[in-house]
Amino acid sequence: MPMLPPLDWHAFLVSWQVRPVWDALALVTLVAYVVGLRRAQAAGTRAVHPVRVGSFVAGLALLVWTLSSALEVYATTLFWVHMVQHLLLIMVVPALLVLGHPLTVLVAATRGRTRSVVERVLVTGPVAVLTHPLVGLGYYSTVIVATHLTSFMDQMMSSPWLGPAEQALYLSSGYLLLLPLLGNEPIRWKPPQLFRIGLFLIAMTPDTVVGIVLMQTDHDLFPGMLGNRPSWAPSAVSDINTGGALMWVGGDGLMMVFAVSLVIAIIAAPDREDLIGSWLEGVRRSSMSDHVGEGAGRQGFGDDDDVDDSDEALAAYNRMLGRLDGHR
Numbered sequence: 305m306p307m308l309p310p311l312d313w314h315a316f317l318v319s320w321q322v323r324p325v326w327d328a329l330a331l332v333t334l335v336a337y338v339v340g341l342r343r344a345q346a347a348g349t350r351a352v353h354p355v356r357v358g359s360f361v362a363g364l365a366l367l368v369w370t371l372s373s374a375l376e377v378y379a380t381t382l383f384w385v386h387m388v389q390h391l392l393l394i395m396v397v398p399a400l401l402v403l404g405h406p407l408t409v410l411v412a413a414t415r416g417r418t419r420s421v422v423e424r425v426l427v428t429g430p431v432a433v434l435t436h437p438l439v440g441l442g443y444y445s446t447v448i449v450a451t452h453l454t455s456f457m458d459q460m461m462s463s464p465w466l467g468p469a470e471q472a473l474y475l476s477s478g479y480l481l482l483l484p485l486l487g488n489e490p491i492r493w494k495p496p497q498l499f500r501i502g503l504f505l506i507a508m509t510p511d512t513v514v515g516i517v518l519m520q521t522d523h524d525l526f527p528g529m530l531g532n533r534p535s536w537a538p539s540a541v542s543d544i545n546t547g548g549a550l551m552w553v554g555g556d557g558l559m560m561v562f563a564v565s566l567v568i569a570i571i572a573a574p575d576r577e578d579l580i581g582s583w584l585e586g587v588r589r590s591s592m593s594d595h596v597g598e599g600a601g602r603q604g605f606g607d608d609d610d611v612d613d614s615d616e617a618l619a620a621y622n623r624m625l626g627r628l629d630g631h632r
Contacts, residue, residue, distance in 0.1 A: 310536040311378055311385070319374035325468070326371045330364045337406060340413035351412035352405045360404020367397045371471065380461070380529060382537060387547035387554075393471055394444075395558045398478035399486060407489040427492040435491045437503055440481040447477040448510040452551075453517060458528030481507065486562060497570050504563040511555030518548025 309315050337360060344351035370376070375389040407426060414422050425431055433439060450456060451470055460466040484493045485500045495503070524530060524540040533540065 307534055308378060308381055310534075311374065311382065316374040319377040320372055321376050323368075323371045323376070326471075327368060330368050333406075334361065334364050337404070337409060340406075340409040344409065344412035347412075347415070349412060351409045356404050359400045360406060363397050363400030363404060366392065366400065367475070370397065380467075381534065383526070383530060383540075383543045383547040384550055387550045390474060391550065391554045391558065393474040394447075394478035395482075395555070398475060398482050399562070401479060402482045402487040402489075405487060405489055407487075407491065411490050423490060426490055432492045434480060435483055436493055437484045437495050437499070440477075440484065441503060441507055444477045444481040444507060445510040447473045448514055452514050455528075457526040461528045482562070486565075497566055501563045501566050504559050504566075508556045508559045511551055511559070515548045515550075515552025515555060519545050519552060520548070521545065 308319075341351055341357065370389055370392045375385055375392070379386040379389050411419060411422055411426075451473065456466070456470070460470065483489060484491065484495055485503060488494075518525070521544055522541060525544055526540070530540040530543065533543075537543065538546070
């Protein structure tokens with residue numbers, strides 16, 4: 305492999321590498337997405353908001369740039385560059401694609417029996433298993449650990465096919481993690497907002513653990529990958545330490561951004577059932593009905609009653625407090 309020049313702004317801007325398979329995949333995906341939008345529009349419906357369309361297109365563009373620019377050229381020479389590429393592929397690109405709601409576009413582009421089949425496939429069988437939030441979390445965590453705390457990096461140097469495989473693992477694991485957490489797609493799982501926030505906080509764990517291990521190591525963990533370094537590059541240990549810091553700070557920071565975005569969504573449009581889930585909301589309403597409805601001249605609250613913002617519910621609650629005070 306020819307020796308690369310020092311990575312400065314000029315080298316960063318002019319260093320490119322053609323990736324025919326990834327480019328073709330991105331192009332085919334974009335065409336399919338646009339065709340889906342056109343089919344939905346021809347039927348008189350708008351599949352997704354234009355902002356989501358822009359998000360999906362931006363995700364594909366960022367994917368192509370990440371895998372063709374200097375990030376790809378220098379990824380096996382500088383570990384910290386590999387880590388920047390890793391964060392883009394496993395978090396930023398998947399987030400943009402998920403927010404583009406491609407599965408919603410797929411359903412909107414189909415008609416009749418075909419739509420029924422597509423909708424059924426998305427909520428049953430292997431698709432239902434793959435899109436489960438805990439499966440996504442397990443897959444994501446496994447990919448993080450297996451590609452950084454094993455000999456995987458060194459194996460990539462002797463088996464070139466492992467490089468594209470690693471990138472596919474990053475992209476797919478990030479997408480499956482974020483799909484049920486950031487998206488609102490026609491899949492089986494619709495976890496409540498508090499569950500989503502909690503899962504984002506849990507998902508910080510593999511980034512934190514692996515990041516700290518890499519940041520604090522005092523020896524070269526990837527001699528096969530970093531052994532033949534150019535003279536202008538930092539030492540292998542220093543490079544790995546920098547990459548570990550990027551994983552810890554960047555990974556946890558992006559997870560926190562996702563969690564905060566959900567908090568903002570909750571504040572902007574509070575919906576208790578969406579917040580805690582329909583089952584817990586049913587239990588809460590039942591308990592509220594049992595305690596407040598007692599002696600209130602009714603059996604309980606109907607499904608359409610707002611037990612949090614209702615004059616009747618408030619009056620019943622005050623009567624319950626009065627009864628409790630009388631018992632005391």
